Amino acid sequence: MVKEEPEFVNRPDNTAFTQQRLPAWQPMLSAGIVIPGFVLIGLAFIGIGIALFVTSQNIQVLEKDYTGVELNSPCYKCSDSNVKNCECKLDFSLDKLFEGPVFFYYGLSNYFQNYRRYGVSRDDDQLSGDLANFKEPSEDCTPYQYDSNNSPIVPCGSVANSKFNDTFELYQIVNGAKKLVPFDGKGIAWWTDYNVKFRNPDVVPLRNAFNGTVKPIFWSRPAYELDPSDPANNGFVNQDFLVWMRRAALPDFRKLYRRITEGDYATGLPAGNYSLEIAYNYPVLSFDGRKKVVFSNVSWMGGKNQFLGIAYLVIGSMCVVMSMVMLIVYAKFKFPEDE
C-alpha cells in the first residue's frame, strides 16, 4: 500500500510476527550442498573409522575364564559351593610384551546387576556417611536391612551385600621363582564417587561408627576392615566397593580390579610365564554365571572395541557411495532449475 492508511482502533497490529512475516531462513537441501556434504562427512567418518579401528586393533587383550566348569580347568575344584576358602592358580604365558599400563578387570556373565529390585536395594544416605541411617537403614534395603537379630546391616542392601569378593594376585615366574606383580588399587573408581558421593562418617576410628551394626551377611569382613593395608581405603570409600556399587548396564560386564603401573611392570608385562592366584569365593554357578579375568591396555578411546571403528567405516563408505548414487541420479535427471 503506497498511500497512507487511516488509523483504526481495532486494526490488528501490523507487526511481522502477527502477520506471520517474520524474516526466515528457508534452507534448501539441494544436491549442490548435499553431495559434497555427504562426501565430506563420508571421508571424515572413514578417517575416524580407520583411526578407531587401528587403535582398537593395537589394544592387547587377554581374557581368561576361571569359573571352573570344565573338568580340566584349574579352578574346577573350587566350583563346588561346599568348598570354602578355595584357592586356584591360573597359569599363562605371554610371548611378547603386554604394553602398559595394563588394566586388570574381572568379568561376570549372566549376572543381572541391572535388575531393578537389586538396584534399588541400597541406601545412598547411609553410604554418604549419615549415621542416622546406620541405626535405621532405609526400607529400600530389604531383605538386607536388618539381620536375623534385628541389628542394622551396614552397608545395607543387595548391591552391597553381593560385593565381589574374589581376590587375585599375579606372579611372574622368573627362573622358577615367583615374582609378585604389584597391583595398584587406586583410581579404579570414579573420582566423584570416591571423593564426593560416598563418604565415611566423621568418626575416628572408623570402626566406632559401626558400633551396633553388623556387616552384610555375605561379607567375610566388616566394611571398616576391607583393606587392612591402607586405612584410607576402608569403609564406603573402598575402591573395590565403589566399583561394585556402580551397577553394570548389561548382564555381561566387566569391572576394573587393579592397574599395573608400578615398578618393573610400569611399561607393561614382559614376555614370560605368569601365574594368577585366585582366592575363589564368589559363587556364580547357581545362576549359571561365569567369571573371567581380563588383562587389557587402553587407548584414548578406552578399552578394545571393534564396533565403533567398523561402524564408522561402514557409515563413512555408505555416505560416499550414496553421494555417488546421488550424483548419477542428478546427472541423469538434471539438476533442478533453481540451481
Next chain:
Amino acid sequence: MRCLWFVGRMHIYKNDQEPAVRSLGPENLLLKGATLKNTQKICGVAVYTGMETKMALNYQGKSQKRSAVEKSINAFLLVYLCILVSKALVCTTLKYVWQNKPGQDEPWYNQKTQREKDTNLYLKMFTDFLSFMVLFNFIIPVSMYVTVEMQKFLGSFFITWDKDFFDPEIQEGALVNTSDLNEELGQVEYVFTDKTGTLTQNNMEFIECCIDGFQYKYRDAGSELDGFCVTDGPVSKLQQKAGREKEDLFLRALCLCHTVQVKESAGPGQGQEDGLTDQVDGLELDGEVVRPEEQRGFIASSPDEVALVKGAMRYGFTFLGLESKNMKILNRNNDVEVYELLHVLNFDPVRRRMSVIVRSKSGDTLLFCKGADSSIFPRVRQEEVDRIRTHVERNATEGYRTLCVAYKQLSADEYAQADAGLREARLALQDREEKLMAVYNQVETGMSLIGATAVEDRLQEEAAETMEALQGSGMKVWVLTGDKMETAKSTCYACRLFQRNTELLELTVRTLEDGGRKREERLHELLLDYHKKAVQDAPPAKAGVTRSWSTTNQDYGFIIDGATLSMVLNSSHDSNSSRYKSLFLQICQNCTAVLCCRMAPLQKAQIVKMVKNSKGGPITLSIGDGANDVSMILEAHVGIGIKGKEGRQAVRNSDYAIPKLKHLKKLLLAHGHLYYVRIAHLVQYFFYKNLCFILPQFLYQFFCGYSQQPLYDAAYLTMYNICFTSMPILAYSLLEQHICIEVLLDNATLYRGIAKNAMLRWGPFLYWTLLGVFHGLLFFFGVRYLFSNPALQDNGQVFGNWSYGTIVFTVLVFTVTLKLALDTRHWTWINHFVIWGSLAFYVFFSFFWGGIIWPFLRQQRLYFVFATMLSSVSAWLVIVLLILLSLLPDILLVVLRKPRGPHARQKKPVESSVGGPQSPRSSARPLLMRTFSDESNTVI
C-alpha cells in the same frame, strides 16, 4: 417451516361491558419486517417470539464439532495403546518364562523380600503387567494433547491478527469462535455458500440498458445534460442513439411498470445505498417538497424493481409515487406526468413477466410489460427481437439480470375487453389462477419491444476470484439459497461458478412438470438421465480431487430447487428414497458447481448433512451471513459467518467469522493449509518421538531380566516431553510455512496436495512409526554394542547402567530435535532460539542435575554421569555416529524426493502466479473476464 395458518381469539374487556370476543386469522398477523404505512401507530401483541420464532425453530442444537485431525489422533492413539499393552504383555510373559529357568528367579545376590515371596503368583503377574504399563506409558503422548490445545489456541490468534481480514468499513477483523477447527480449514472439500449477502451484496444496481438496439451505459460522471452516454458496444452503430421518443417511452415504462412504493420520510442512510441516488439539481415540486433528492427511498418486494426505478431516475425520470391510483412521474423536463393505474398484471414465476395497464393524461391506454427475455420475445415482433437479442445475451453471460421491456397501446375496445376479462377472472371462485393466467396471456400479446435492462446484483468484493480459487483448489462449491432460480443462476454465472460451456442439469419443479407426467416418474427419469450424462459417460475422474481443466472435458452444473429436493430426500417409497439420494449425490459429486435454490433454512442443513454423511465423509464448510444460514453453519464441519448487515446471528453461531467473502480465500488457502500441515506434522512427530523414546526402554527389559528397570533417570523421563522436546515442535507448529503464504494464495492447486487428510493417513503414520522404530532400535543397539566393553574412558574405568541410559537419551534428544530441524522449512529467529535453546538447555540441565547432590533424592543416580560421559571420546563418537545415522534416511529422502516434487517452495511468486494450472482456464473465457473489482482488472 411455513406459517400456513394462524388461529387466535381476542377478548376485549371494557370497564362496564361484557367482554367481547373477536376471532383472529392470518390477516391479523404481521410478519417480521413489516413496515407501518398510512398510520401513525397500531397496537399489537408480539407472538411467536424467542424460541418460537421461525429462526429459532429452524435452529438446530449446537453440537460438538471435532476435526478430522482429532479423529486421526484417536485412531493413532488406539494403535499406540495396542502397542503399549502388547509391549507390557510381551514383557510380562517373557519375564515368567525367563524366571522358570533354574537360578534366574531368585539368584543368591538378589533375594526377594518376604512380602514378595508371600504374594500370589497371579497377583504378581498382574502387578508386573501394571508396572510395565507404567514403565512404557510414555509412549502415549499425553503431552501432545496439551501441545495440540496450545497450538490451536495460540495459532488461532494469527487469524484474529491478520490485517488482511480487517475491514475498514465495519472496523473489525476476523473473529475466531472456536480454535478447535483451525486445521479443518485446510481440509475443506465442499463449500456451501449462501447467496444473498454472502456471494452478493443484495444490492441491485442498474448497469445498462438497451433501447431499440442501442446500448446505453450509465456513467457516474453524468456530465452530459441528459445523463445518457452511449458506450461503444459491439454493435456496428457506434455512437448512435435511439430516438428521443423511444428513450422517453422506455424510461416511462421503467417508471410505471413496477410495484414499487415510495418511502417519503426516509431517514439518512436508509433510502440510499452507496450514493446511488444522484442529485438532480433544481428539483422542485409545486413547493410541496423541496429537498435534495437523495433522501428518496423505495420499497419493493424485489430489489430489482428498485434498481430499475432508480436507474430510470438517474436518466431523468423520477417516480414520485402512487397516490390514489395515480402514478406521478417527473420527467426529464421537470414536468410531472400523471398516469392512472388501471391494472397490475402481477409477476409470477411461470409467466416470468409482469405488466401494468395505465391511462395517460392524454387518454391513451398503455400496457407496459417487463419480464425475462424468454417470456417476452415470443410476444413481440421478430425484427425488434433481433436487434436486442445480442445485448441481452451478452448481458446474461456477464452475469447481469436482464429484463426486457415491451409496450402496447390498447385501443378502447381492447381495453374494455381486457378490463372485463380481468375483473371476471379476479372474481372467479373456481380456477381463479388459470382464468387469470388466460386473460394475462391474452392481453400480453402483440407488444412491441422497446428495450432491455441489465441489473447487476452487486457481487461481494472479489467474489468471483474467491470462488475461482476455491474451485481451483479442488473444492466443490454449492450455492444454497432461498432465492428463485433465475436470480441465483445469474449470480452463479457472475461468480464464475457456472461458465459459458457449463452444461446445466436442471432438476426443478418446472422441469419436472415439463413432461406432463407424474412428478415422481419424471424425477426418476431425469435423475437416471443426468446420472448417465454426468457420471457414467464422464471420463473417470482421477483420484477424486483432480479435475481436468482442459476445455474438452464437459463441465456440468446442477440446479435443484427446494421442492424437488424434498422429493428426492423424502420420496414416498422408502426404497426409492435412498436410491434417489445416492443418484443425486453421485451427480452432484461430478458437477463442478451445484445450485440449490428455493431452500428453507432447514433444507440447507439437510443438504449439508447429506453431503457430510456421504461416502468418504468429506469435510464441509458453510458460509453465510444471515439467521437463515445458522442451521447450515452449525451443521457443517466448519461454519463461517460473514459479518454482514443481517445481524450477528450467523457470526455468533459460526466457528469463524470474517468481514467479507473475499477473506475466505486466504482463510482456507493460506491459514487452513498451514494449520493443517502444522498440526499434522505435530501429531505425527509427537507419536514418533515418544515411540523412539520408549522403545529403547522396552528393549532394555530384555537385558535386565524383565525387571522394569528404567533405562533413563526419572528426571529425564519426566522432562523429555515437558522441557527437552516440547518447545521446538510447538514453535514449529505455530510458525512453520513450508510454502510461503503468497505462493499458497497464488497456486490454489497446492491446496489439493493436502486434501483428504493426506498427512494423517495410515501411510504417513506408518512412515513415522517405522522411523520411530528405526531410531529406537538404532539408539539402543548402537549403545549396546558400544557397551560390549564398558571400559570407555581412557583411564580404564567402566560405565554403569545410568551412563548407558544417558548416552541413549542424549542421542535421542539430539536426534528428535534435529529431525524436526530437518523438517523445518521456515527458520525464524524463534525457531533458532527454541531448537538450539532446547539442546543447550538439555546439556545445561544434565550438568546441573548431575552436578549436585540433591538432598531430596534417595539415590544420587546421575551424579556426574553426564560429565563423565562427556569425558569419554568413545561416547562422543557414538553419539555423533548414531545421530547422523538416524538422520541419514531423512536427508536422503529430502534430497531424492526433490527433483520430482513441485517447485513450490520458491520465494518468488512471480512465475507461479502467471503460470500454473489456472491459466488455460482463464484464457478459455475471455468474455467472462469482466471483473468486479479493481484488483482483478490489474491481474488480467
